[in-house]
Amino acid sequence: MAKNPPLKKIRFGIVGVGHMGSYHLNVVSTLPTHELVGVFDAKLDYAKDKAELFNTEAFETYDALLQNVDALTIAVPTHLHYEYAKKALERGIHVLVEKPITLDIAQAEELIALAKNKNCILQVGHVERFNGAVMALGKIVTEPLLIQARRLNPYSGRIVDAGVVLDLLIHDIDIAVNLVKRPLVKHSAFGSAITGKHEDIAVIELQFEGGCIATLTASRLSQYKERAMTITQKNNYLILNYGTQEIEIHRQGNSVTVTAPDEIKYSQESIVERVFIHKDNPLKSEHEHFYKCITGEEKPMVSGASDLATLKIALESVKQILGNS
Template sequence: MTEKVKLGLVGTGHMGQYHVNVAVGMEPYEIVGICDANAEQLQTVAERFDLKAYSDFEVMLAEVDAVAIAVPTVLHFEIARKALEAGKHVLVEKPITTSVAQAEELVHIAESKQLVLQVGHIERFNGAVLELGKVVSEPYLIESRRLAPFNKRISDVGVVLDLMIHDIDIILNLVSKPVKSVHARGSSVFSKHEDYAAATIHFEGGCVANIVASRVTQTKIRRLSISQKNAFILQDFATQDIEIHRQASSAYLMTREELKYKQESFIEHVAVHRDNPLRQEHQHFVDTIRGKCSSIVSPQEELRTLKIASDILQDVQKNLIVVG
């Protein structure tokens, strides 16, 4: 397939507008139109980007080759299933669905109809994450922190499916060993779901990953650090920077007056190619549809990510308390 991919976009809220903004500028797409359940929102976005507005998803579906879905997570399954059953390729925002059974059903339909089903794990296309894949080798201790202030926009799911899912996905792709066990705790502060959570994943072979996610923290932090034999790697998702610390040594120096602590290491700053990750995500979607590559966000990996996220969520929900 070399002709343009006829794309329809469903959901024009916060994330949907980023999708529209990126997609309209992409040569491989012919944008058929946009669809949203909120008529006012739909009209505003359609006018801003000069696109056709569809109030009925199924009418738009009949006219496209592919859809990009950015509706609330609880609706992913219903809308993605309709699109796949109609024979359309699907790019659906993360997480794929709220349950593993629903995700398995979507993967099954996509495979049986030979359609692309790509999940919007935007961090996979973050230049720093792509570089990380080249540097990380047999990690043994991973710590990730993804913290953000409260925003009442996402009310259908908690922080595990909203934010932590990004880090679960990245970490499972960095550690090439099966997961041995998962432990997690979290609580709700402002919403009816967990608003912060801390999870520990133990892998076969000894690697331990500690993942902290919050949507009730008065600042935004997105960092990942990795300890392995030859390096300590620090990554900032927001600035797309990577620092690699090597050959660290530390010593206590005793003089007559004082005891001093001295620590030395070589620090490499990795030059990261900064591109718009969402644009890369869409380009990858098109390339996969055109058969130029196989998906780097494979449905099987997505199922694995959602399974671990569900285990974490179960542990959190079993012990959930309301704070404050």
């Protein structure tokens, strides 16, 4: 019997092994397609502890790590994404950079052009795109009329170089933009900066060509974690729970009010369908897609142009919010 060809392993590194970098380590160390070569972090002792835990090496410099990898994840604070990604791409190394790609449009454009020029894959870590429910959404949503999202977190104080728009809300901007696939015609953003100079609470309203409206809310000051999106279409209403990766489809919604002499009764009915969803770890799916883009088995799910559109909306929202607060 013919043997399967040996798996082509990619030599992989992780830069920044804090909160998000540790999740990447956790996933990459389990992938049969990846050889985890090592990590780099400004806090060397910390990097050594993580490396020991995952049976890999802690490199003392970024350059040393770059000399040994084909691809890497960049999970350092956002203001450092540009310099770290640029250095890697210049050497022809494929980059999976955490979201947001950069804090600046010109820098994002430069990285996208550089990746193209060097024939490298540059993927932005919009992990929610790989949420099973979000992947299913793409097949169900054909004509969205109204998109509403709520993304709430308790305060953590971890992200200090960006506000809640670039930290949390950007996920929902990314999903809304990629669902509607129409140009934006109106955009307003409100918010407040309570703990420091960046906004902690934000509400943005987007209107797309064709009329679809999105209202996206995020807070990192709520004593509750919630990740939900609802979508109104002409013939159905969808409720998506990012946490449980579930979608409910409500159809033939009907409300009846019966008025009798002693009471008024209100009832609401609809047919509810629970969509079967293939659930997996979204970060694992993100890495598998990145790998398949590198090997040419898949085309990048989302284009650089779409990443830029998302970042532009996010940055314009921050400008409106901080200008108004």
